[in-house]
Amino acid sequence: MALTLMKGSEAIAEAAIRAGARYFFGYPITPQTEIPEYMSARMPEVGGCFLQAESEVAAINMVYGAAGTGARVITSSSSPGVSLKQEGISYCAGARLPAVIINVMRGGPGLGNIQASQGDYFQGVKGGGNGDYHLLSFAPASVQEAIDLMMIAYEKAEKYRIPVLFLADGIIAQMMEPVELPEMVDFKIDPEKKPWACTGWKPGDDPAKRGIINSIFIDTESLAVHNDELQAVYKEVVDNEQMWEAYNCENADYIITAFGTVARIAKSAIAELKEKGINVGLLRPITVWPFPYDAVLKAVDQPSVKGVLDVELNEGQMLEDVKLAINGVKKVDFFGHCGSQMPTTAEIVAKILSMKEGK
């Protein structure tokens, strides 16, 4: 198949459409506005619906409304906008609605800046909204990987009835890369497969099958049952859906942990360090929730490994999960910048060299 040169935002949007998404609700915010722009032109071509909402708050609640009918729905935003969506994300999780939410992360806190960042790891992975819930969270490191993940996102979202989050740094959305686009999926709402959805119940039908999209369970026992069910789903996701890339980890002297674009910079550093005779591996989580704790520990817990370096485009957020995974088995160093200052190959090389010197 021929490769097409595409901007990340547009590739993500096109992949969502090919994965069956027919409803997009969003609000403009840099650096992801190309997604709604692309959707506004493309959705009508495939008989779908693009709607510019009055706010991110409204957009995620429109997602709640459309997903409740069984449709494949998507919204995208960037950090401050995703903060506004947190209420609705929690409701989607509580009502067990499958949907895809894109966060093209920019610098924060507050308005921060419009440059690439990984500053919303905590928000995406550790909650964001209220209550005990998780989102299956993908952190693509290339435009192609974002496309490939999108093609499985709805299947996973529908299988587990949980929202899926794309935690992409601004670089992924803004850069152009040659990509292979998959074929269009032929998705139709199947009431048999989505018995929970509002697909046209009428009086006289089985009362148990009436569509009720809801996250309130007012009495103590029913909320406990609901949360137990959610936790059982999350355990299943943890058991089955962890994804990661282990690169050059076997017998490595040092292990770098990084996600998204930063992991690609780390690979360049690893190549330079190899020339200096230092063997460095990379453990890159692709799902940041569920976090691949065992894979990180396995990469690190080798006699050859002298230290671990976590590199992020923030002040050290995934670092906490890396430390949990390693649990004191090896020393973990951190190197990172917050929004807009990409860690450079030279900086990562220098950091590993200083670790080697015991600094």
Add this chain to the structure above:
Amino acid sequence: MAVLFEKTKFLTDKQFHYCPGCNHGIIHRLVAEVIDELSDELNLDGKIIGVAPVGCSVFAYDYFNCDMYEAAHGRAPAVATGAKRSAPDRLVFTYQGDGDLASIGTAEIVHAAHRGEKISTVFVNNAIYGMTGGQMAPTTLIGQKATTCPTGRSEEWSGLPIKMSEMLAAVPSAYYIERVAVNTTANIVKAKKAIKKAFKYQMEGKGFCMVEVLSTCPTNWGMSPVEAMKWLEENMIPYYPLGVYKDKGAE
């Protein structure tokens, strides 16, 4: 034997949790009867979606016998928008109180009207927050006491009560806005007609419609149901006049 009267099938058998004298029971019944009648007239079998709010009617999904959503506080018009856009052949209605619609959800209701969203809203205005126990609402009248304005609402501190029907009628794409009450038999009949008109307009593909229903809250007003009806007549109706504020279909 001929059936002269029966409960509408669009209400479940679940017992209402509402307080004695609360008007939600009447309004629920009107909405359900309208759906029942239109369901036959317009062949809407399996084509009804309701959206419940946060507030006293948060459990409306337990009472309306059709596909239902429970929305986040104030977001019902956005949820209804998503549902209607993805299922345009359905009758989609929201049922919201004044804390929900006139306070936290003003952006969502204004923009649903602004887009001419083909949904219908039943807005129950009882001038107070009921579910949380009687706090001041944007619709609370001047001088009216509430737990967060214990000496009575003042214009200087909290402004004048918001008039949602008047405000939404000014939104260009709003199609039909009417304010009704359910304090007398005659008004109940009018209220039902208004709800039916709003739902009918929706199914004719017209724009956004809202019926504001003035309602009592004996519990949080600290009155008997009879006193509350009297208070509504003497205080609410003069400030919130009943009538059609906009009807593009009649123009």
